[in-house]
Amino acid sequence: MTAIEIESLRKSYGDVTAIADLSLNIDDGEFYGLLGPNGAGKTTTMEILTGQLSPDSGQAAVLGVDPATQPTAVRERAGILPEKESPPSFMTPREYFDFVGAIRDMPDDAVTAQTESWADRLGFTEKLDTLSSDLSRGQQQKVMIAGAFFHEPAVVFIDEPLANLDPIVQERVKRFLRSYRDAGNTIVVTTHDVDVAAELCSRVGIMYGGDLVADVRPAELDADVTLLDVFLDNVDATVDQGAKPLTHE
């Protein structure tokens, strides 16, 4: 079955075209990577799919629900790890998880079990009762990752999930993500990191200028072709939206 459908999506901010004409289907159980340079339209796509932003035209559906008309219904079904967000500074991780559990209608014993399991998995048990404002950026990121998966949603949208994490925690998160996908869930990740996309994703869409310019299954690439080769063939990273070629004066 199709988990996510996107049909002829367009979104502009004033005269800046963020999404030009995007069509894409992601099946149940895929680990899909949206890969692209700065300004390619990845975050805008994620924000439309999670009902934070309305498209100018076109359609999207997440598990059959239109995020433009039923954003709350989509957010109930999906887990979301936004780019560069932190748990509220005035809450401890435990309080934040209680909050997540409450808005996700989870029973108390499930909240307790998930809190302990995530703290153990990512190694922040001793920080569960520390105010988030006193956590390091990486510790805050661990809490946000746990929050996205806390109610075990069938679809999860994660933006640069490994940012700020040390290599040991990165490996733990990667292992978890693979097992989550192996359990039949759908994961959509946005990243600039070609190696992360190649290692984790079953399918990668390369975005450039608000459109998909390539759709690749990394495991099926020829032995002498890397995902980086495909990326560089399709994206002129020196002249993407906003970036200018370096000049020597």
Ligand SMILES: Nc1ncnc2c1ncn2[C@@H]1O[C@H](COP(=O)(O)OP(=O)(O)OP(=O)(O)O)[C@@H](O)[C@H]1O
């Ligand atoms: N709120 C906004 N107002 C005006 N322009 C915006 C806004 N948000 C994004 N844009 C523009 O839309 C385009 C796509 O931005 P978007 O954030 O979706 O790209 P991205 O691929 O996520 O980039 P990055 O990898 O740098 O996060 C860019 O040209 C950006 O400058």
